[in-house]
Amino acid sequence: MSNEIAILGAGMHPWGKWGHNFVEYGVAAAREALADAGVPWRDVRFVSGGATVRCGYPGYVAGATFAQALGWQGAEVNTSYAACASGSQALAAARNKILAGECEVALVVGADTTPKGFLAPAGGYRPEDPDWVRFYLGITNPTYFALYARRRMDLYGDTQADFAKVKVKNAAAGSKNPRARYKKCFTEEDVAASAMVADPLRLMDICATSDGGAALIVSSVDYAKRIGKGDAPRIAAISTVTPSFASGVVEMPDIATDSAAAEGIDAQSFRAALPIKAYEEAGIGPEDVDVAEVYDLSTALELDWIEDLRLCERGDAAKLLRAGDTSIGGRIPVNPSGGLACFGEAVPAQALAQVCELTWQLRGQSGERQVQGAKVGITANQGLFGHGSSVIIKR
Amino acid sequence: MSDPMSNKPHAAAIEGWHTLGEQPHLIGTRCCGCGTYFFPKQTHYCKNPDCDSSEFEEVELSRTGTVWSYTNACYKPPAPFVAAEPFEPYTIAAVQLEKEQMTVLGQVVEGVSTADLKVGMPMELVLETLHETEDDIKVTWKWKPVA
Numbered sequence: 001m002s003n004e005i006a007i008l009g010a011g012m013h014p015w016g017k018w019g020h021n022f023v024e025y026g027v028a029a030a031r032e033a034l035a036d037a038g039v040p041w042r043d044v045r046f047v048s049g050g051a052t053v054r055c056g057y058p059g060y061v062a063g064a065t066f067a068q069a070l071g072w073q074g075a076e077v078n079t080s081y082a083a084c085a086s087g088s089q090a091l092a093a094a095r096n097k098i099l100a101g102e103c104e105v106a107l108v109v110g111a112d113t114t115p116k117g118f119l120a121p122a123g124g125y126r127p128e129d130p131d132w133v134r135f136y137l138g139i140t141n142p143t144y145f146a147l148y149a150r151r152r153m154d155l156y157g158d159t160q161a162d163f164a165k166v167k168v169k170n171a172a173a174g175s176k177n178p179r180a181r182y183k184k185c186f187t188e189e190d191v192a193a194s195a196m197v198a199d200p201l202r203l204m205d206i207c208a209t210s211d212g213g214a215a216l217i218v219s220s221v222d223y224a225k226r227i228g229k230g231d232a233p234r235i236a237a238i239s240t241v242t243p244s245f246a247s248g249v250v251e252m253p254d255i256a257t258d259s260a261a262a263e264g265i266d267a268q269s270f271r272a273a274l275p276i277k278a279y280e281e282a283g284i285g286p287e288d289v290d291v292a293e294v295y296d297l298s299t300a301l302e303l304d305w306i307e308d309l310r311l312c313e314r315g316d317a318a319k320l321l322r323a324g325d326t327s328i329g330g331r332i333p334v335n336p337s338g339g340l341a342c343f344g345e346a347v348p349a350q351a352l353a354q355v356c357e358l359t360w361q362l363r364g365q366s367g368e369r370q371v372q373g374a375k376v377g378i379t380a381n382q383g384l385f386g387h388g389s390s391v392i393i394k395r
Numbered sequence: 396m397s398d399p400m401s402n403k404p405h406a407a408a409i410e411g412w413h414t415l416g417e418q419p420h421l422i423g424t425r426c427c428g429c430g431t432y433f434f435p436k437q438t439h440y441c442k443n444p445d446c447d448s449s450e451f452e453e454v455e456l457s458r459t460g461t462v463w464s465y466t467n468a469c470y471k472p473p474a475p476f477v478a479a480e481p482f483e484p485y486t487i488a489a490v491q492l493e494k495e496q497m498t499v500l501g502q503v504v505e506g507v508s509t510a511d512l513k514v515g516m517p518m519e520l521v522l523e524t525l526h527e528t529e530d531d532i533k534v535t536w537k538w539k540p541v542a
């Protein structure tokens with residue numbers, strides 16, 4: 001297929017709360033990906049970075065920052081910022097460069113260091129800033145995840161025990177992942193005993209923020225074949241579509257949804273729209289997917305994503321979960337890496353970490369986490385301000 | 396929670412976002428070109444991709460709707476939230492307005508817990524204290540189950 005590129009190498013600095021400069025994580029991930037690919041650094045002609053907005057100017061120009069840290073060798077650079085989808089947008093830039101024939105091998109890398117202390121909005125009286133408004137009225141980040149979770153309970157009959165089952169499943173997978181930050185197994189009782197944050201979500205239903213770095217070496221299929229890696233996993237689709245008006249789901253940091261009152265306008269779900277372009281571009285359907293990595297900012301959100309990816313009918317995700325279908329060894333394993341539950345979110349690295357996991361899964365290198373016979377994997381994530389992505393890789 | 400004996404005057408916590416009085420309404424705008432509603436008010440450009448109007452009229456939004464979802468806050472939010480001491484958890488609802496085809500977040504009135512709510516339940520808009528200052532009692536919109 002002419003629009004495919006090969007994934008030659010993947011690398012990650014372990015997630016944690018290390019407190020180091022983000023460049024260290026990015027360089028460690030990049031060197032691991034280069035070694036994994038067997039590609040010399042000087043052969044990389046494009047460096048595409050996911051920006052971090054928490055680390056000053058070097059973070060705004062992350063592509064150049066990583067290129068300089070690895071040693072300037074004249075490669076072209078790019079930096080993408082797209083909230084949680086930053087890594088996917090940086091990957092899309094690399095794919096465009098490769099498919100346009102302007103370079104053969106590219107490095108895509110994202111890394112972040114969590115801020116010290118709580119990031120609160122600036123003070124004063126600033127009603128024009130939606131973030132100021134919602135905090136003033138007492139609406140925090142967990143509010144939004146809890147609203148989505150509670151709606152599932154009232155509409156589909158999901159229970160808090162179901163949400164706890166997601167945590168137990170992901171913790172079990174993450175306990176076998178050396179790159180995960182949290183490697184402890186938990187029981188449903190452990191989750192039920194953790195403090196309620198925003199009913200129905202407890203502390204253990206909500207993901208943390210972490211330090212981490214992830215990197216990919218990608219190339220043209222020709223180049224992969226020339227170095228004897230023609231059977232490397234391929235990127236078959238990258239969707240980074242924006243929402244369609246009118247968004248019918250209230251999204252952080254807004255106090256209200258769009259209005260769908262105008263003629264010809266219907267309420268839309270952004271999450272559900274993201275994979276549609278990915279499936280179309282890859283020329284496959286949900287029935288072809290063997291494994292998925294989705295953005296479980298909360299346990300309940302994993303169930304929403306399973307339905308948004310159309311891995312089951314709307315409202316049926318908890319049934320899949322209860323049957324063990326989404327566990328490793330089940331019909332359609334979800335988050336075999338352990339997901340955000342075990343990693344915590346490192347914004348510009350997270351979308352790339354999802355692709356790293358799928359790369360190892362499709363190569364059969366995931367050890368105890370291995371999804372047997374995985375040939376097609378899909379990722380999904382969504383962040384602030386209309387950013388989100390879904391990537392399909394296949395082998 | 397405000398001191399019931401307080402003689403301080405009431406003032407809107409966020410000025411111009413709702414009417415004051417017994418039957419308050421949120422104040423939004425409606426696009427003169429396509430009829431899309433906006434809350435908070437939008438007055439310069441319309442977000443409907445099929446509309447390039449720049450004319451808006453100020454409108455009072457429906458003061459009743461149905462619960463889209465609900466939750467609560469068990470921990471004290473950071474500033475600019477002004478918390479009572481000791482902190483009292485409060486309930487939050489997202490309420491769908493039929494005519495406007497939109498959902499608006501807000502706190503739920505004191506004394507109503509998540510156990511009292513259900514998706515689809517009818518709600519109405521009322522005003523209640525958000526916090527007090529030296530000079531006045533700041534009130535804001537809150538959702539209340541329709542009796």
Ligand SMILES: [Zn+2]
Nearest residue numbers: 426429441446
């Ligand atoms: Zn309009």
